[in-house]
Amino acid sequence: MTEKQLFDTIGKSSDFIVKKLPVDKGPSVLIACMEGLSDKDLMDRDIVAHIMSYRYDPNARRQFSDYLKDKLISTCSTKEINDFGEVVVFILSGDAILFTDGLTSLNLF
Structure with a gap:
């Protein structure tokens, strides 16, 4: 799943936030959520x-x-998701989704 796929599906709404995080010699990490629906x-x-x-x-x-x-298990509930449709539904429902190499996506709620 790519950032482009997310924007193509959800749109370029000002409420839709995608944040890239640098990781020390680790995989690329991306968090996607809807502003105002997720606990910032x-x-x-x-x-x-x-x-x-x-x-x-x-x-x-x-x-x-x-x-x-x-x-993350100690701070919030998590669930691995491999289906892009599910990812979109969770984001639109207010959950944050974390994407990283080696882990398709992780639902944070």
Whole structure:
């Protein structure tokens, strides 16, 4: 799933937010949500902060996707989604969706 696919499907509404996050030697990370429907404080404090604090360790046995799931499970409910239609429905329902290489998408609600 790409950013272009999301904008082509949902449209370029000012309420639709897609945020790219840099990760230290990790995969690209993208968060998509509808402004006003998603809890911005929760996302900034508990989701974005964990992603931004990740530090690559070549000796670590865990993949970035495992690190992410472990950190996010303690702060919000998560569910892996592989169907693009479901992704769109969740975004329009107010959930935030996180996309990363190695993890198709993760619903954060």
